[in-house]
Amino acid sequence: MAQLQRITIASSQLQQEQIILTSEQQHYLCRVLRLREGDRFIAMDGMGKWWLAQLTGAQAKILEMLCVETELPVAITLIVALPKGNAFDEVVRNCTELGVANIAPVVSDRTLLHPSSQKLERWRRIAKESAEQSERAIVPAILEPVTFSCAVASTTATHRYICEARGNYPHLKTAIDGVPTKSQIAIAIGPEGGWTETEIENALHARFQPVSLGKRILRAVTAPIVALSLITAVYEV
Amino acid sequence: MAQLQRITIASSQLQQEQIILTSEQQHYLCRVLRLREGDRFIAMDGMGKWWLAQLTGAQAKILEMLCVETELPVAITLIVALPKGNAFDEVVRNCTELGVANIAPVVSDRTLLHPSSQKLERWRRIAKESAEQSERAIVPAILEPVTFSCAVASTTATHRYICEARGNYPHLKTAIDGVPTKSQIAIAIGPEGGWTETEIENALHARFQPVSLGKRILRAVTAPIVALSLITAVYEV
Structure with a gap:
């Protein structure tokens, strides 16, 4: 089953019991993936549902609903300062693979990119x-970019953390230990050069807890992967 | 101190008590970093030692030896199937940041790159x-590429794991729980498409234990970061 192709x-x-395929999806299934009449694939709605479907012309017949259990039992919103160039592409790709629920790109005081x-x-x-490739049930939401102060002020997560490379803060893994499943977790990760003092003050004011991701200095594009890996390990082991 | 520039x-x-600078290092310190006579920087030998140094012409005077504690208490050798294109550059960069001791690039049955x-x-x-940027004491060794069967047969690590995306294997974090500090750990991570059956058999024969990195399917370039994040969390928290 896992070897079947997936489309959203x-x-x-x-x-x-039918899926009306768009012409783009027909092209993708028939020309790119070379599926033929009667071949099966997986359709996902990006909001938690998967169906086993069978190609029949410009439509697909739903054979059965599938049970997918690849989602984390906590909803993680990653608040990430936009890095230089196209590096945010990789952040989105990696964090989706690792189970993030929402990604909030933010413009910080040290952000170069607008x-x-x-x-x-x-x-x-x-x-x-x-999400299709990593066999997730949900496609994470990418929020509209806002300023960091706006993002921290408007967060609704019950558990809030801001990663800070320098300073003797508790490790993220220690901090989230004991956070119950079904929680909403927000994690803020800074740009190259880190957050400014004002930004950290804003976050603390909005009840974000400062945490560390370990002893080495991580690049802005590596830190989100590390943070998510730590959280998945807490909830999936 | 951490804000000073570092060179290997x-x-x-x-x-x-002197460091004789190469012309390349002189150029880097004076032209690129714009250090001037008397300015301080950090010299590291890549094998565990850091010195605080002061620029004096074509040399640098050692002011004191520094104590760095950014290394993991276990030595991790990552055996990684070479990915397509230049993706291995990122694997080296990320894994160095995350504290790897040795990286062994391997040619697997499904490797496209030689x-x-x-x-x-x-x-x-x-x-x-x-290693300089992430403030490590040690520069990881990048071994000569060999075939996967050669790499597993020649490993000397006491604790050996092979990551396998499909199959109901114990989580890496559970598997390494209790592995004492100062251990030698080898972790094998496959190419896009995974290891072949023969490769897994070879690894099991060489006493590699199959492990999972979580419920989602990770790309070959993401899996090493996840594996190292999990291990650092076990030993640094």
Whole structure:
């Protein structure tokens, strides 16, 4: 089952036991993946549901609903300062693989990049592709970029952490130990050069707890992967 | 102290209380970093020692030896199937940041890349730069690429694990729990598409224990970061 190809569909494409395929999806299934009439694939709605489907012309017949258990039992929102160049593409790809629920790109005092709207579209497409490839049930939401102070002020997560490379803070793994399943966790990860003092003060004011990711200095693109790996290990072992 | 620039020197450059700088290092310190006579920087030998040094012409005076505690208490050898294109550059960069001791690139049955000798030089340069940036005491060794069967047969690590995405194996974190500090740990991570059955059999024969990195399917370039994050969390918390 896991070896079948996966595509994401919109809920509106579902009609009773059929999926009405878009011409783009037909092209992808028939020309790119070379599926033929009667071949099976997996359709996912990106919001938790998977179906085993069978290709029948411009439609696909739903054979059965599948049970997927690849989601983490906590909802993690990653608040990440936008890195230079295209590095955020990799952050989206990696964090989707690792089970993030929401990614909130933020413009920090030390952020060089002010993203265009095409970027947001691009990140959402990467999240969708990465969710399909890593066999997730859910496609993470990529939020509109806002300033860091706006992101921390508007977070609704019950458990809030800000990663800070320098300073003798408790390890993230220690901090989240005991956080119950079904919690909403927000983790803020800074840019190259770290957060400014004002940003850390803002975060503390919004009840973010400062934490460490270990003894070495991590690059801004590596830190999110490390943070998510630590959390998955706590909840999946 | 942590804000000072760091350069890696060869042991042969040390003469009593002086470091004889190469012309390349002089250029880097004076032209790139714009250090001036009397400015201080950190010299590291890549084998565990750091010195606080002061620029004096074509030499640098050693002011004191520094104590660095950024190394993991276990020595991890990562055996990684070479990915497509230049993706191994990122593996070297990330794993160096995360505290790896040795990286053994291997040619597996599903490896597409057969590396040139320039590649090895390039990976060693990346490891050096990444060790400087992440403030490590040690520059990880990048071993000569060999076949996977050769790498597993010649490993001397006391604790051996092979990561396998599909199959109900114990989590790496559970498997290494209780492995004492100062141990030698080898972890094998496969290519896109995973290891072949023969490769897994070879590894089991060489006393590698199959482990999982979690419920989602990770890309070959993400899996090493996840594995190292899990291990650092066990030993640094």
